[in-house]
Amino acid sequence: MSAKVRAFLFNFLCFGALFILIRLGILCFFPNLPYLIIFAITGVLAIVLSPRFAAYEDEGKEVLLMRWIFLKGIRQF
Secondary structure (H helix, E strand, C coil), rough: CCCCCCHHHHHHHHHHHHHHHHHHHHHHHHCCCCHHHHHHHHHHHHHCCCCCCEEEEEEEEEEEECCCCCCCCEECC
């Protein structure tokens, strides 16, 4: 599996996991909110809080990078 595919899958899985967790948390604390507002708030928070994965090629070797709001700098895998 190439680094670009792994970056795409990691982005998708992290966003999906955060989306579900935030949605369940909002539903637990605010059960009477309309679903459209819950989905909008959850989507924005998941986009902001999820880590970003990227792939690039360095001297013929594929490198996977991660940047996250809670970590300082860029992590290389």
